[in-house]
Amino acid sequence: MPNITFILPDESQITVAANDGDSLMQTAVDNGIEQISADCGGCCSCATCHCFIDNSWKEKLTPADDMETDLLENAIDNVQENSRLSCQIFLAPEHDGLVVEIPESEW
Amino acid sequence: MSCIIIGASHGGVQAAINLRAQGYTDPITLISADKVLPYQRPPLSKAFLQNTLPEQRLWLRPETFYTQKDIDLRLGTRVVKIDRQKQLVVLDNQEQLSYSKLILATGASIRKLTIPGSDLEGVHYLRDHQDTLGLRDQLPEANNAVVIGGGYIGLEAAASLKKLGKNVTLLINSERPLQHLTSPVVSEYLSALQKANGVNIEVLAGATAIIGEHNKVVAVQAANGKQYPADIVVAGIGVNPEQSLAEDAGLAVENGIKVNQYMQTSDANIYAIGDCVSFYHPMYQKQMRIESVQNATDQAKTAALAICGTLTPYSATPWFWSDQYDAKLQIAGISAGYDEVVVREESEKSLAVFYFSGDNLIAVDAINQPKSFMITRKYLHSLPKVNKIKLADCSQDLNSIFTE
Incomplete structure (x- = not known):
């Protein structure tokens, strides 16, 4: 059960215990973090679950596939090098302490 | 003050979430x-049907979530009447609940088959959780599946059943799948995909009768004169807006509950959202009802x-x-009424079909x-005018085409 910290657009923080195997998006939704709207339910179709994850975590995360990269690069104006779709990140114990920044929704 | 939301699917739940997020405390x-x-x-026609989504x-x-947000979720409950004068709804257990604002998120109900044999055991639909569970229960003993309907649900059901190892026949009454929803290019791609995966697609072959033995489905008779063996039948032949409560309450209805740009019905205290709604879309400048x-x-x-x-104003x-x-398949916009398509084919497996009305x-x-x-x-x-020649040319950068 990794602990995950979400930094919301208003800079407030919330730390929650995630279930192993759940996606980051699911964890946010289950914990009432409505800034992640996740319209397509997590099938990598919409890019409404955009988040930023510090590069120091890069090695512990499955890299974005072509679908995710294309959605990110073309959908969102404030895409950064550390942008990810939270529905494509599945959590394991090694992600304990992960900090996720949620940008203001563009949708 | 209080708000009642009738219907707790994507629209109804989102309305409750957003009311709370906007600071609604009643x-x-x-x-x-x-x-x-x-x-x-x-997922009901995809991952949940395939049993890959718990x-x-x-x-x-x-x-x-519902208790945390102080949302009184009433499951297994139907509203039988809206009394607009008294501003209350009557539930199926005769309980009355008063509202200051009411949101109708009643969705759409499945169109049922009316051909002979439609009520045989083994005939399924895919709209509700219970529908998918009912179909899943019958899958272990089923080898032959006939899917009726060439819309999205028909195509997705065929794909799911094929993935589950069934012999699948897809019966379509028109010339091609998605005939009224997309261009021939897309229909052909999706037809070929189904065939390549082993689905038998029959066009101009609407189901005319379901044949049973001992009250159970054994075959489907199609308009092409052929019969297809079936242990299960799945029909995806469309939905109708669920507007009867609104109609009975005297609200304006016309292929859906009519709303203004703020989703307000002809009664200022009653709103309606989602599949059940007919609204004027400012982008396309016409009255629409969208199921999504x-x-x-x-x-x-x-x-x-x-x-x-x-x-x-709503303008999404x-x-x-x-x-x-x-x-x-990802779709943006509504292609109905297009007069030209431009195809951008990056590879055999990757294409985009752009729909134009004039320029x-x-x-x-x-x-x-x-x-x-x-x-x-x-x-x-803005329904932009973009260069069609460049759009078809994969060497041209797409962002530049849109921003030049």
């Missing part, structure tokens, strides 16, 4: 005819804002998605080409 009652927690519908992942929100998750959730946001005093760009085998781009169907979907969705709102 009681919210969310009424659902389903007995289970509010759930996502798209049930708890189907729920839109965990049970604790995006439309339901975005209209929910508009209605919640209006109830909380912020009037923002429609978008949709479908998954079949390895094809991810204006009105929609895109992107198959395994998320870039075309995303960029179009970003710019589609």
Whole structure:
């Protein structure tokens, strides 16, 4: 059960215990973090679950596939090098302490 | 003050969420005819049917969410009447609940087969959680499946049943799948995909009768004169807007409950959102009814804002998605009424079909080409004039085409 910290657009923080195997998006939704709207339910179709994850975590995360990269690069104006779709990140114990920044929704 | 929401699918749940997010502190009652927690519908014909999505992942929100947000979720409950004068709704247990604002998120109900044999055991539909569970229960002893209907549900059901190892025949009464929803290019791609995966697609072959033995399905008779053996039949032949409560209450109805740009019905205290709604879309400048998750959730946001005093006209760009085998279809806009298509083919497996009305781009169907979907969705709102020759040329950068 990794602990995950979400930094919301208003800079407030919330730390929650995630279930192993759940996606980051699911964890946010289950914990009432409505800034992640996740319209397509997590099938990598919409890019409404955009988040930023510090590069120091890069090695512990499955890299974005072509679908995710294309959605990110073309959908969102404030895409950064550390942008990810939270529905494509599945959590394991090694992600304990992960900090996720949620940008203001563009949708 | 209190708000009652009738219907707890994508739209109803989103409305409750957004009311709370907007600071609405009065009681919210969310009424659902389903007995289970509010759930996502798209997986019902895909991952949930294939049994690759566990049930708890189907729920839109965990049970604790509703108590935390002080949302009175009434499951297994139907509203039988709206009394607009007294501003109350009557439930099927005769209980009366009063409202100051009412949101109708009643969705759409399945069109049922009316051909002979339609009530035989083994005939299924895919609209509700219970429908998918009922079909799943029968799968172990079924080898032959006949899917009736060449819309998205028919195509997705065929793909799911094929993945589950069934012999699948897809019966379509028109010349091609998605005939009224997409261009021949997309229909051909999806037909070929089904065939390559082993589905027998029959066009101009609507089902004319379901044949049974001992009250159970054994075959389907089609308009092409042939009979197809079937242990199970799945019909996806469309839905009708669920507007009877509104109609009985005397609200304006015309292929859906009529609403203004703030999702307000002809009664200022009653709003309506989602599949059940007929609205004027400013993008396309015509009256529309859209069946989609995006439309339901975005209209929910508009209605919640209006109830909380912020009037923002609804004008969201429609978008949709479908998954079949390895094809991810993403759609932005509504292609109905197009007069020209431009195809951008990046590879055999990746193409986008852009729909034009005159010089204006009105929609895109992107198959395994998320870039075309995303960029179009970003710019589609103004129905932009884009260079068709460059659009068809994959060496031209798509962003530049839209911004030049």
